[in-house]
Structure formats: structure tokens, C-alpha cells
Amino acid sequence: MTDPTAALAELETLLGPRLGTRAADLAQHAASETHVRAGLPQAVAWPETVDEVARIVAICAAHGLPVQGWGAGTSLEGHALATRGGVTVDFARMDRVLEIAPQDMRVQVQPGITREALNTRLRDTGLFFPVDPGANATLGGMAATRASGTTAVRYGTMRDNVRGLQVVLADGRVIRTGTGAPKSAAGYDLTGLFVGSEGTLGLITELTLRLHPVPEAISTAVCAFPDVAAAVAAVVVTMQAGLQPARIELLDQAASRACAAHAGLDLPARPHLLVEFHGSPATVAEQAALFADVAAEHGATDLARADRPEDRTRLWKMRHAAYPAILASRPGAQGVVTDVCVPISQLAQAVAETQADIAAGPVPGPILGHVGDGNFHAILLVDPASPEERAAADRLTARMAERALRLGGTVTGEHGIGLGKLGYMRAEHGPAWDVMGAIKTALDPAGLMNPGKLVPQD
Numbered sequence: 365m366t367d368p369t370a371a372l373a374e375l376e377t378l379l380g381p382r383l384g385t386r387a388a389d390l391a392q393h394a395a396s397e398t399h400v401r402a403g404l405p406q407a408v409a410w411p412e413t414v415d416e417v418a419r420i421v422a423i424c425a426a427h428g429l430p431v432q433g434w435g436a437g438t439s440l441e442g443h444a445l446a447t448r449g450g451v452t453v454d455f456a457r458m459d460r461v462l463e464i465a466p467q468d469m470r471v472q473v474q475p476g477i478t479r480e481a482l483n484t485r486l487r488d489t490g491l492f493f494p495v496d497p498g499a500n501a502t503l504g505g506m507a508a509t510r511a512s513g514t515t516a517v518r519y520g521t522m523r524d525n526v527r528g529l530q531v532v533l534a535d536g537r538v539i540r541t542g543t544g545a546p547k548s549a550a551g552y553d554l555t556g557l558f559v560g561s562e563g564t565l566g567l568i569t570e571l572t573l574r575l576h577p578v579p580e581a582i583s584t585a586v587c588a589f590p591d592v593a594a595a596v597a598a599v600v601v602t603m604q605a606g607l608q609p610a611r612i613e614l615l616d617q618a619a620s621r622a623c624a625a626h627a628g629l630d631l632p633a634r635p636h637l638l639v640e641f642h643g644s645p646a647t648v649a650e651q652a653a654l655f656a657d658v659a660a661e662h663g664a665t666d667l668a669r670a671d672r673p674e675d676r677t678r679l680w681k682m683r684h685a686a687y688p689a690i691l692a693s694r695p696g697a698q699g700v701v702t703d704v705c706v707p708i709s710q711l712a713q714a715v716a717e718t719q720a721d722i723a724a725g726p727v728p729g730p731i732l733g734h735v736g737d738g739n740f741h742a743i744l745l746v747d748p749a750s751p752e753e754r755a756a757a758d759r760l761t762a763r764m765a766e767r768a769l770r771l772g773g774t775v776t777g778e779h780g781i782g783l784g785k786l787g788y789m790r791a792e793h794g795p796a797w798d799v800m801g802a803i804k805t806a807l808d809p810a811g812l813m814n815p816g817k818l819v820p821q822d
Contacts, residue, residue, distance in 0.1 A: 366430075368406045368450075371427035371429045371451075372406070379411070379416070383407055390405055390408065393408050393444075396445060397439065402446055403446055405446040409452070410457050411453060411458060412457045414569040417453065418537075421532050421536045422536030424451055425534060425535055429449075430446070430447075431813055432450065432563055433452075435455060435501060435506075438497075438500075438505070440782075441780050442782040443817060447815055447817075455476035455502065456476050459476035462570065465544075469491060472570060472573075473571055473573065475502060478501065479496065492576060493576075494518075494576050495515065496515045498683075498686075504569075507571055508558075508560070509778075510522050510560030512777070513778065517736035519576060528540065528543060529558055531565075531566040534809075542554075542555045562780060562817050564808070564813050564819060565803070566807070567813075580643065581642070581643060583652045583669060585638075585640075585667055588631070588636050589635045592614070596614070596735060597662050598662040599637065601662070607651055611638065611680075611734075612734070613733070614732055615638070619686060619690060619743075620634065620636045622689045622692065623689045624682070626689030627678065637659070638683055640676070696747070699744070699746075700743075703779045708738045710738070714771055715735075718763075721764075726752065726753055727746055729757075739777035769791055775792055786816075786817070789819075797820060801820040
């Protein structure tokens with residue numbers, strides 16, 4: 365590990381008390397939402413301006429000290445954890461809305477603002493930012509991990525909603541990507557390159573985001589199915605019939621039971637779909653009625669509409685709290701969380717085979733997911749004192765990844781690679797992974813930007 369003494373002295377001169385080296389500061393930035401673990405950073409920096417970020421990175425580059433960005437710490441694959449010490453740059457103090465342009469339906473923000481805080485600021489504009497990964501993540505972290513979530517089936521992922529970026533590169537240079545125009549044919553798509561790069565190419569210090577009109581009408585429905593196969597079949601028919609849900613979420617029987625108990629809701633102990641439609645009142649009513657017909661054809665019962673905001677909020681709060689709810693269903697368990705994404709035509713097979721694997725093993729694993737775009741998750745509940753259970757969970761996640769690739773999908777639809785899924789990149793990308801490594805080397809020849817993640821390692 366690099367001796368940080370000289371670099372930290374320069375950083376302390378620059379930042380004063382906004383450079384943290386206390387054990388509590390370091391430990392706070394070494395925790396993961398799930399089972400993924402790494403070491404401690406050697407310091408935490410809280411910059412307030414892009415100039416400070418550039419100077420932090422330049423100082424670290426001059427001394428060979430690694431740098432990793434930090435948002436809200438809600439990522440699931442250890443993206444922001446320090447593998448070689450260095451400085452963790454926490455963007456909590458860079459959380460301002462810089463410009464709202466309602467006529468252009470865009471907003472410019474700093475990376476530390478959360479999606480909920482942004483939408484609160486947008487309340488009076490008639491616009492909102494739709495990408496909703498569940499956690500109240502920061503927009504910079506969401507761009508770095510190419511987040512998506514419950515609304516991606518209608519509004520797209522961060523890839524579709526980031527118009528431009530300001531990025532500090534590994535040598536301290538500051539660049540801008542994108543323009544205020546809705547489209548461009550001018551050169552490489554550098555915005556697309558940095559979205560999803562997980563901080564391995566630079567630190568995002570500003571984002572220009574696409575906004576959407578607040579829908580005139582919203583209707584949410586929840587219904588129970590006899591089994592997961594019937595629920596998945598209903599999803600496939602819904603999407604192939606051209607319906608346009610804003611959200612369509614699956615909870616299998618175990619997930620439904622855990623989430624309902626945690627939220628205090630009275631739901632049958634069966635698999636459920638939660639569906640939401642956005643649009644004009646007439647469009648929403650028509651789409652909801654058509655979905656009800658599709659659901660009924662697949663054996664759905666107990667279909668309930670939630671049109672009042674408070675009722676919708678209760679249902680989606682239940683869904684967003686799925687992770688702690690499922691953890692609570694096996695007290696003391698550790699969550700090994702994984703996701704895959706497959707073509708919608710392969711979704712039924714992928715889910716059925718995953719269910720069979722879980723049923724045959726020793727580890728419970730409720731399934732849930734954003735099935736409208738072929739993305740689903742398994743939360744494997746492992747006894748942390750049992751190496752056998754952890755090994756079984758690792759085998760199951762490997763089988764899920766291999767199955768997704770066999771069916772023409774990807775090993776992660778939204779969790780990203782980080783540390784947890786690095787071992788699957790060669791299988792998914794082949795020689796293209798080496799191209800990613802070449803891009804990394806070109807922009808960060810010393811390998812100091814979030815080392816140990818995403819690209820081939822030495």
C-alpha cells in the first residue's frame with residue numbers, strides 16, 4: 365500500500381477539517397449494503413467545488429494514491445469500497461441544483477444530491493426525474509453505476525436520462541461531455557462511456573439530466589397469482605401486447621409474505637405483481653382494464669386498485685423496503701443479493717430454473733424484480749456462521765449468471781459489477797472486456813481511479 369503521508373499533508377492543507385482520518389470516518393466508508401467487503405481507505409475527503417475535486421485527484425495522482433468516489437453508499441456490489449486504501453471522495457457537500465430548464469425539460473445538478481431531494485425541488489415545475497432504484501441514492505452514484513429500478517420499463521435507465529456530465533479525469537483535468545441539445549452526432553459518446561464506468565475513469569462532478577412531465581393520472585394495481593410461472597406469463601403477455609406500464613414488479617410467495625408482514629399489509633401468501641400506469645385519465649383507465657383482463661386470463665385473483673396517492677405510496681414503500689423485509693424473515697441472516705437480466709422471451713425459463721435451483725439447495729432465496737424489462741433478483745439468506753450455506757449461495761449465484769448468459773442476457777441488469785461480479789466479465793464480453801481495459805489504461809495509466817473494479821486486473 366502506498367505511503368500516504370505526503371499526499372495527506374497536502375490534502376489537509378487544501379481541505380482542513382474536511383479531510384477525515386478518524387477510525388469512525390474510515391469505517392463508515394468501508395461498509396457495504398450486502399456481503400461484499402474490502403479494506404479501509406486511508407482518508408475521506410469532503411470537497412465542495414469541482415476545483416477542489418480536481419486538486420484532490422491531482423495530488424493523489426502525483427503521489428500514486430488511489431481515489432474512489434462515494435455517494436450514499438447504497439450500491440450492492442462493493443463499487444465504492446477501497447481495495448488499495450487511498451482517498452474516498454465523499455460528495456455529500458456537493459448536493460446543489462445548479463439550473464432548472466423547464467422549457468428544455470432538463471436540470472443540471474451536483475453529484476451529491478439524492479433523487480428524492482431533486483424531485484422535491486422540481487415539485488413546482490410539473491416535471492420529475494423518473495429513475496427509481498429504490499434506495500434514495502445520489503444522482504452521481506446512480507450515473508456511475510448506470511442505475512435503473514422500478515420505472516425503467518417506461519422511462520429507461522440512467523443511460524437514457526443523462527444528457528451530459530462534468531468529469532474530473534485521473535490526472536486532474538476537468539472535461540464536459542454532451543450539450544444542451546437533445547441529440548448530437550459530434551464524435552464519440554463520452555457521456556455514455558462515463559455512465560456505468562463505476563468511477564474507474566474519473567469522478568463525476570456535475571450532471572445534466574433529462575426530465576419528464578408529471579403524469580396527469582396514475583393508477584396502481586396489485587394482484588395475486590397461483591404461482592410464479594403464471595405471474596411471469598402475465599408479464600410477458602402484457603409487454604408483448606404493447607401495454608406500457610410505468611412499473612411492473614414481481615414478488616414471489618416468500619417475498620410477498622415477508623414484504624406484507626414488514627409493511628403491515630394484508631396480502632395473500634402467494635406470488636404478486638405490482639403494476640402502475642401513467643398518462644391521461646382515459647389512457648390509464650384503458651391500460652389498467654386491459655392489464656386486469658390479461659391477469660385474469662392467467663389466474664390472478666384479489667386484484668386491487670390503488671388510485672389515491674397515499675395508497676400507492678404504501679404499496680411502493682412496501683416494495684422498496686423488500687431488502688430489509690426479507691432479511692427480517694430470517695433473523696440473523698446475511699443477504700447475498702444478485703440480479704440478472706434476460707430477453708423478455710426467456711424470462712419464464714430463467715425464473716423457473718432459478719426457482720428450482722433455490723428449492724434444491726439449503727439456502728432460502730426470495731425472488732423479486734423489475735420483470736417488465738427481464739430483470740429479477742434473488743436475495744439469498746445465508747447463516748453467516750455456516751460456510752456450507754455461503755458456498756451454496758455462491759454456487760447458486762454462479763448458476764444464475766451462467767443461465768442468463770446462456771439465454772442471451774447479462775449477469776447484471778442494474779446492480780453493476782463492482783467487486784462482486786468481476787469474475788463474470790470475461791464470460792459475458794470476451795475480447796470486448798480487453799477493449800474496456802485498454803480504455804481504462806488510456807485514461808488512467810497508473811490505475812488509481814477506483815482500482816480493483818470493472819476491468820481486467822493485473
